Amino acid sequence: MAIHELFPYLRVHDAAAAIAFYCALFGVKEKFRLTEPSGRIGHAEIDFGHGATLMLSDAYPEYGMDSAQAIGASPVAMHLHVDNADALIDRAIAAGATLVMAPQDHFYGERSGSFDDPFGHRWSIGHNIEDVTPEEMQRRYTAMMAT
Structure with a gap:
Protein backbone atom coordinates (compact mmCIF):
# COMPACT_ATOMS: atom_id res chain seq x y z
CA MET A 1 0.00 0.00 0.00
CA ALA A 2 1.39 3.38 -1.02
CA ILE A 3 0.52 6.62 0.73
CA HIS A 4 -0.06 9.41 -1.74
CA GLU A 5 -1.09 12.43 0.34
CA LEU A 6 -1.93 13.58 3.86
CA PHE A 7 -4.65 16.19 4.32
CA PRO A 8 -5.13 18.13 7.53
CA TYR A 9 -8.86 18.42 8.24
CA LEU A 10 -10.24 21.09 10.56
CA ARG A 11 -13.71 21.24 12.09
CA VAL A 12 -14.62 24.85 12.78
CA HIS A 13 -17.45 27.00 14.02
CA ASP A 14 -18.50 29.08 10.98
CA ALA A 15 -16.62 27.40 8.15
CA ALA A 16 -17.54 30.16 5.68
CA ALA A 17 -15.82 32.74 7.89
CA ALA A 18 -12.84 30.42 8.39
CA ILE A 19 -12.45 29.95 4.63
CA ALA A 20 -12.53 33.71 4.10
CA PHE A 21 -10.01 34.25 6.93
CA TYR A 22 -7.54 31.61 5.70
CA CYS A 23 -7.79 32.69 2.05
CA ALA A 24 -7.21 36.36 2.91
CA LEU A 25 -4.46 35.75 5.48
CA PHE A 26 -2.44 33.15 3.61
CA GLY A 27 -3.19 34.35 0.08
CA VAL A 28 -4.56 30.91 -0.86
CA LYS A 29 -7.55 29.85 -2.94
CA GLU A 30 -10.71 27.93 -2.13
CA LYS A 31 -10.98 24.89 -4.39
CA PHE A 32 -14.64 24.10 -3.64
CA ARG A 33 -17.22 23.66 -0.91
CA LEU A 34 -20.26 21.45 -0.37
CA THR A 35 -23.04 23.37 1.35
CA GLU A 36 -26.24 22.01 2.89
CA PRO A 37 -29.55 23.79 2.20
CA SER A 38 -29.28 25.18 5.75
CA GLY A 39 -25.98 26.85 4.84
CA ARG A 40 -23.79 24.53 6.91
CA ILE A 41 -20.62 23.56 5.06
CA GLY A 42 -20.16 19.81 4.99
CA HIS A 43 -16.81 19.88 3.27
CA ALA A 44 -14.46 22.45 1.74
CA GLU A 45 -10.94 22.44 0.40
CA ILE A 46 -8.38 25.23 0.28
CA ASP A 47 -5.37 25.01 -2.03
CA PHE A 48 -2.15 26.15 -0.33
CA GLY A 49 -0.08 25.35 -3.44
CA HIS A 50 2.74 22.83 -3.89
CA GLY A 51 0.25 19.98 -3.46
CA ALA A 52 -0.86 21.13 0.01
CA THR A 53 -4.60 21.13 0.65
CA LEU A 54 -6.41 22.06 3.86
CA MET A 55 -9.80 20.42 4.28
CA LEU A 56 -12.40 21.83 6.64
CA SER A 57 -16.06 21.78 7.52
CA ASP A 58 -18.49 23.18 9.98
CA ALA A 59 -18.82 21.19 13.20
CA TYR A 60 -21.24 18.28 13.35
CA PRO A 61 -21.77 17.78 17.09
CA GLU A 62 -24.60 15.34 16.39
CA TYR A 63 -21.91 13.01 14.98
CA GLY A 64 -19.33 13.75 17.68
CA MET A 65 -17.37 16.13 15.42
CA ASP A 66 -17.02 19.31 17.47
CA SER A 67 -15.07 22.43 16.66
CA ALA A 68 -12.01 23.52 18.63
CA GLN A 69 -14.09 26.40 20.00
CA ALA A 70 -16.77 24.02 21.28
CA ILE A 71 -14.27 21.94 23.25
CA GLY A 72 -12.14 24.92 24.31
Whole structure:
Protein backbone atom coordinates (compact mmCIF):
# COMPACT_ATOMS: atom_id res chain seq x y z
CA MET A 1 0.00 0.00 0.00
CA ALA A 2 1.39 3.38 -1.02
CA ILE A 3 0.52 6.62 0.73
CA HIS A 4 -0.06 9.41 -1.74
CA GLU A 5 -1.09 12.43 0.34
CA LEU A 6 -1.93 13.58 3.86
CA PHE A 7 -4.65 16.19 4.32
CA PRO A 8 -5.13 18.13 7.53
CA TYR A 9 -8.86 18.42 8.24
CA LEU A 10 -10.24 21.09 10.56
CA ARG A 11 -13.71 21.24 12.09
CA VAL A 12 -14.62 24.85 12.78
CA HIS A 13 -17.45 27.00 14.02
CA ASP A 14 -18.50 29.08 10.98
CA ALA A 15 -16.62 27.40 8.15
CA ALA A 16 -17.54 30.16 5.68
CA ALA A 17 -15.82 32.74 7.89
CA ALA A 18 -12.84 30.42 8.39
CA ILE A 19 -12.45 29.95 4.63
CA ALA A 20 -12.53 33.71 4.10
CA PHE A 21 -10.01 34.25 6.93
CA TYR A 22 -7.54 31.61 5.70
CA CYS A 23 -7.79 32.69 2.05
CA ALA A 24 -7.21 36.36 2.91
CA LEU A 25 -4.46 35.75 5.48
CA PHE A 26 -2.44 33.15 3.61
CA GLY A 27 -3.19 34.35 0.08
CA VAL A 28 -4.56 30.91 -0.86
CA LYS A 29 -7.55 29.85 -2.94
CA GLU A 30 -10.71 27.93 -2.13
CA LYS A 31 -10.98 24.89 -4.39
CA PHE A 32 -14.64 24.10 -3.64
CA ARG A 33 -17.22 23.66 -0.91
CA LEU A 34 -20.26 21.45 -0.37
CA THR A 35 -23.04 23.37 1.35
CA GLU A 36 -26.24 22.01 2.89
CA PRO A 37 -29.55 23.79 2.20
CA SER A 38 -29.28 25.18 5.75
CA GLY A 39 -25.98 26.85 4.84
CA ARG A 40 -23.79 24.53 6.91
CA ILE A 41 -20.62 23.56 5.06
CA GLY A 42 -20.16 19.81 4.99
CA HIS A 43 -16.81 19.88 3.27
CA ALA A 44 -14.46 22.45 1.74
CA GLU A 45 -10.94 22.44 0.40
CA ILE A 46 -8.38 25.23 0.28
CA ASP A 47 -5.37 25.01 -2.03
CA PHE A 48 -2.15 26.15 -0.33
CA GLY A 49 -0.08 25.35 -3.44
CA HIS A 50 2.74 22.83 -3.89
CA GLY A 51 0.25 19.98 -3.46
CA ALA A 52 -0.86 21.13 0.01
CA THR A 53 -4.60 21.13 0.65
CA LEU A 54 -6.41 22.06 3.86
CA MET A 55 -9.80 20.42 4.28
CA LEU A 56 -12.40 21.83 6.64
CA SER A 57 -16.06 21.78 7.52
CA ASP A 58 -18.49 23.18 9.98
CA ALA A 59 -18.82 21.19 13.20
CA TYR A 60 -21.24 18.28 13.35
CA PRO A 61 -21.77 17.78 17.09
CA GLU A 62 -24.60 15.34 16.39
CA TYR A 63 -21.91 13.01 14.98
CA GLY A 64 -19.33 13.75 17.68
CA MET A 65 -17.37 16.13 15.42
CA ASP A 66 -17.02 19.31 17.47
CA SER A 67 -15.07 22.43 16.66
CA ALA A 68 -12.01 23.52 18.63
CA GLN A 69 -14.09 26.40 20.00
CA ALA A 70 -16.77 24.02 21.28
CA ILE A 71 -14.27 21.94 23.25
CA GLY A 72 -12.14 24.92 24.31
CA ALA A 73 -8.88 23.94 22.60
CA SER A 74 -7.28 21.78 19.97
CA PRO A 75 -4.42 19.36 20.65
CA VAL A 76 -3.28 19.79 17.03
CA ALA A 77 -1.26 22.66 15.57
CA MET A 78 -0.66 23.51 11.94
CA HIS A 79 2.95 24.37 11.01
CA LEU A 80 3.44 26.48 7.92
CA HIS A 81 6.78 27.45 6.36
CA VAL A 82 6.80 30.82 4.62
CA ASP A 83 9.29 33.39 3.34
CA ASN A 84 8.87 35.73 6.32
CA ALA A 85 7.34 34.42 9.55
CA ASP A 86 7.36 37.81 11.27
CA ALA A 87 5.34 39.46 8.50
CA LEU A 88 2.73 36.70 8.33
CA ILE A 89 2.29 36.59 12.11
CA ASP A 90 1.86 40.37 12.13
CA ARG A 91 -0.83 40.04 9.43
CA ALA A 92 -2.58 37.29 11.40
CA ILE A 93 -2.72 39.41 14.55
CA ALA A 94 -4.05 42.37 12.57
CA ALA A 95 -6.73 40.07 11.09
CA GLY A 96 -7.98 38.95 14.52
CA ALA A 97 -5.70 36.10 15.58
CA THR A 98 -4.26 35.94 19.11
CA LEU A 99 -0.49 35.92 19.51
CA VAL A 100 0.76 32.88 21.41
CA MET A 101 4.51 33.22 20.85
CA ALA A 102 6.25 36.11 19.13
CA PRO A 103 8.67 35.09 16.37
CA GLN A 104 12.12 34.16 17.61
CA ASP A 105 15.18 32.26 16.44
CA HIS A 106 15.26 28.61 17.57
CA PHE A 107 18.03 26.07 18.08
CA TYR A 108 16.74 23.89 15.23
CA GLY A 109 17.51 26.53 12.60
CA GLU A 110 14.13 28.16 12.25
CA ARG A 111 12.66 31.51 13.13
CA SER A 112 9.08 30.92 14.17
CA GLY A 113 6.21 32.00 16.34
CA SER A 114 2.59 31.02 16.77
CA PHE A 115 -0.94 32.33 16.98
CA ASP A 116 -4.43 31.02 17.62
CA ASP A 117 -6.84 31.81 14.82
CA PRO A 118 -10.37 33.07 15.57
CA PHE A 119 -11.68 29.51 15.10
CA GLY A 120 -9.63 27.93 17.90
CA HIS A 121 -6.76 26.45 15.91
CA ARG A 122 -3.09 27.08 16.60
CA TRP A 123 -0.76 27.95 13.75
CA SER A 124 3.01 27.83 14.02
CA ILE A 125 4.62 29.97 11.31
CA GLY A 126 8.30 29.71 10.51
CA HIS A 127 11.07 30.23 8.05
CA ASN A 128 14.50 28.64 7.77
CA ILE A 129 17.48 30.61 9.10
CA GLU A 130 20.08 27.83 9.27
CA ASP A 131 20.45 24.27 8.00
CA VAL A 132 21.03 22.08 11.05
CA THR A 133 21.67 18.33 11.00
CA PRO A 134 19.57 16.11 13.26
CA GLU A 135 22.71 15.35 15.30
CA GLU A 136 23.44 19.04 15.86
CA MET A 137 19.79 19.64 16.72
CA GLN A 138 19.98 16.91 19.35
CA ARG A 139 23.21 18.36 20.76
CA ARG A 140 21.64 21.82 21.03
CA TYR A 141 18.41 20.41 22.46
CA THR A 142 20.32 18.42 25.10
CA ALA A 143 22.34 21.53 26.04
CA MET A 144 19.16 23.62 26.26
CA MET A 145 17.46 21.05 28.50
CA ALA A 146 20.50 21.00 30.81
CA THR A 147 20.13 24.68 31.66
